[in-house]
Amino acid sequence: MTAALSGSKLSELFEASRSGNRGALARLLSLVERGGAEGRELARLTFKTAGSAYAIGFTGAPGSGKSTLTSAVVAGIRSRLSSPVAVLAVDPSSPVTGGAILGDRVRMQQHALDDAVFIRSMASRGHLGGLAAAVPEAVRLLDATGWPLVIVETVGVGQVEIDVAAMCDTVVVVVNPGWGDSVQANKAGLLEIADVLVINKADRPGAKEAARDLRLMLQLSRDLQWTPPIVETVATTGDGVAELWDAITSHRYYLEQGGHLASRRAKRAKEETVRIARRRLDTALGAALKGAANAEVLAALSDKRMDPDEAADRLVSAVALELRDAAGPAPS
DSSP states (O other), X not given: OOXXXXXXXXXXXXXXXXXXXXXXXXXXXXXXXXXXXXXXXXHHHHHHHOOOOEEEEEEEXXXXXXXXXXXXXXXXXXXXXXXXXXXXXEEOBOTTTSOBOXXXXXXXXXXXXXTTEEEEEEEOTTOGGGOOTTHHHHHHHHHHTTOSEEEEEOXXXXXXXXXXXXXXXXXXXXXXXXXXXXXXXXHTTHHHHOSEEEEOSTTSTTHHHHHHHHHHHHHHHOOOSSXXXXXXXBTTTTBTHHHHHHHHHHHHHHHHHTTHHHHHHHHHHHHHHHHHHHHHHHHHXXXXXXXXXXXXXXXXXXXXXXXXXXXXXXXXXXXXXXXXXXXXXXXO
């Protein structure tokens, strides 16, 4: 078992990461993935200094070419802007180890020698929508350590992929020609979260028809303040990648000039807070249910000496005690 880091050691690693030490950054990202007390302490450090980076999410069905397109966008950023960029590739969990499959790193080998590109694979660990629970904090860590652009590429798992919208400023949804039943895609929520729509592999038959279908669905599906542009790309050749970056830049300008970016980030922080609270409530409830005192409550419920409403009140009280003990003494 890895020894716990003291608060001073965490601060040292954090400052080293801000100075460009990739080893320190990698270690902190591992702490973020692991969670626990160290992850919470690190979250306090990053929250105070984050807020400058711009996060871009790439999502869509498996096989749509997201990884190749992400790699092409990174190449475009480096050539056009010379801006440092970090990539979080959120992969399916390995069925053996629970770790991240490193396919995205293999596909992005062209950036391996570029010191201004940082690529990290993270395991989904079964989290719905393909997002590891640690991803929002990982984005914040990269932000706080000086990466001005953070790209998050998620696995494609259908309806719950909407989770990506909770943590990115611009969401890019990638589809292919002949992408299937448009009603089902709309039901999956992909169009509801899209800020930019991409038809990748647009050199294949059906690209124009796909663009027509997307335009029609956008007209029918929602009242749009921002109309997502539809960009056709061929990631393997780089065709359309410059136009895609222009569309992302236009959306960022829209958010910043209209005051929407601050409100979107405030909403994201609120949703993240609620998710954390629910996770802790679930954990505390599980601990309470295992307690000897509550075993008596459940036995009384089974014997009908206590009704479900009263039993629930007892469990809520036990959860409150569990959370109080976990939080420790109140700050002075």
